[in-house]
Amino acid sequence: MADVVFQHSRSARATGSRKRAGLHYALRRKSTVAFLLALPLILLIAILVLYPALYSIHLATLNKSMQHYVGFGNFRFLFRxxxxxxxxxxxxxxxxxxxxxxxxxxxxxxxxxxxxxxxxxxxxxxxxxxxxxxxxxxxxxxxxxxxxxxxxxxxxxxxxxxxxxxxxxxxxxxxxxxxxxxxxxxxxxxxxxxxxxxxxxxxxxxxxxxxxxxxxxxxxxxxxxxxxxxxxxxxxxxxxxxxxxxxxxxxxxxxxxxxxxxxxxxxxxxxxxxxxxxxxxxxxxxxxxxxxxxxxxxxxxxxxxxxxxxxx
Missing domain, CATH: 1.10.3720.10 (MetI-like)
Known part of the structure; x- marks a missing residue:
């Protein structure tokens, strides 16, 4: 009788473990699918926002003719x-x-x-x-x-x-x-x-x-x-x-x-x-x-x- 109860308990734990693993896998799969679906929008934002922002930082370090690097020269000029x-x-x-x-x-x-x-x-x-x-x-x-x-x-x-x-x-x-x-x-x-x-x-x-x-x-x-x-x-x-x-x-x-x-x-x-x-x-x-x-x-x-x- 004790063996039957032990086996039943062990089977229940295994079933619960498989359910949790299956749920975790399903959630991970859904998050991956969601990320892939949102990827085009993420790339579009990166192109339209991130690239101009980085390019602005690059421009701010150039002189008026945009041919020479001046570092923080433009900022020092503005501060004055x-x-x-x-x-x-x-x-x-x-x-x-x-x-x-x-x-x-x-x-x-x-x-x-x-x-x-x-x-x-x-x-x-x-x-x-x-x-x-x-x-x-x-x-x-x-x-x-x-x-x-x-x-x-x-x-x-x-x-x-x-x-x-x-x-x-x-x-x-x-x-x-x-x-x-x-x-x-x-x-x-x-x-x-x-x-x-x-x-x-x-x-x-x-x-x-x-x-x-x-x-x-x-x-x-x-x-x-x-x-x-x-x-x-x-x-x-x-x-x-x-x-x-x-x-x-x-x-x-x-x-x-x-x-x-x-x-x-x-x-x-x-x-x-x-x-x-x-x-x-x-x-x-x-x-x-x-x-x-x-x-x-x-x-x-x-x-x-x-x-x-x-x-x-």
Whole structure:
């Protein structure tokens, strides 16, 4: 009897071992197939992203004629230029301010849409996504007409109330405000749709429990909504920060960096130096300065997400 039980136990262990081995083999085979299916996309990304990045690093080490190696000479030259540090300041101010306002507007608009009955949400989502869906160059041209010094629709409206015309694109402070305004208008819907998806994943039981405890709207938002959405907020802000920092079309169409280079960002100033000025290595050096700044921001944000994931 004992031998029968022992053999049965041994057979069960062998069967379980074969099942685990078969499952492990199947998972490994599926991962291999998945990698092979994704390989064309990986190669495409490497060709379109990795190669240009490495080539930019190579260009940044050459002189203006691209015939002699100068090492860090282009970077040392930029460090001695006041315009470069002004562009660094303007790029950081533009990106941080725009992302903060996009995040705030997207958060409140997402709450507004989330509280609309289900039948009306589709219509509101479609209308609010229009600024993000329209090509930036096309929408920026419309804003350029609104800011036009002679035919500005904004100045015409202000004139009806007796207010004087505003030099939207002719004065440095107003030009910066105008560029940030257009970027916020175009980018806030992206935050809205991301936050709306996150809001729908928050369990209603948490809000019901908070309401039973006597929490008001602000307390429910602060202690329930924000903690549940924190990772989505961080990832969305990081992605938007990268895109905003490298923005080109809005500044190029509205101000072209003016007046007096007061609205230049890294991308537009690199274009001015490299393409319009004919110094491609120096333009490549300017564009490369975005990498360490964005890398530091990404490290802090992703580290916070990882820390919270480990705590959970």
């Amino acid at each position: 230029r006041d315009t470069f540090w002004m562009v660094v300041e303007q790029s950081c101010l533009f990106a941080i301010t725009a992302v903060i306002f996009k995040a705030l507007i997207g958060f409140f608009v997402a709450h507004f849409v989330h509280n609309i009955p289900a039948k009306g949400q589709r219509k509101w989502r479609g209308m609010l996504l229009v600024p993000w869906v329209v090509p930036p160059a096309m929408s920026t041209l419309a804003w350029l007409w609104l800011f036009d010094p002679s035919y500005s629709a904004f100045n015409y409206t202000l004139g009806l109330f007796g207010a004087g015309p505003i030099p939207w694109l002719g004065e440095a402070g107003w030009a910066r405000f105008s560029v940030i305004l257009v970027n916020v208008w175009a980018g806030a819907p992206f935050f809205m749709i991301m936050y709306l998806a996150s809001l729908k994943s928050v369990p209603d039981q948490l809000y019901e429990a908070a309401a039973i405890d006597g929490a008001n709207w602000w307390q429910r938002t602060w202690y329930v909504t924000l903690p549940m959405m924190r990772n989505i907020i961080a990832v969305t802000a990081l992605f938007s920060l990268i895109v905003t920092f490298a923005n080109f079309d809005i500044v190029r169409i509205l101000t072209a960096g003016g007046p007096l280079d007061q609205t230049h960002l890294f991308a537009t100033w690199a274009f001015k130096i490299g393409i319009e000025g004919g110094d491609i290595p120096l333009g490549a050096s300017v564009s490369l300065f975005m990498v360490p700044i964005l890398a530091v921001a990404a490290i802090f944000i992703l580290r916070d997400i990882s820390k919270r994931g480990n705590e959970a």
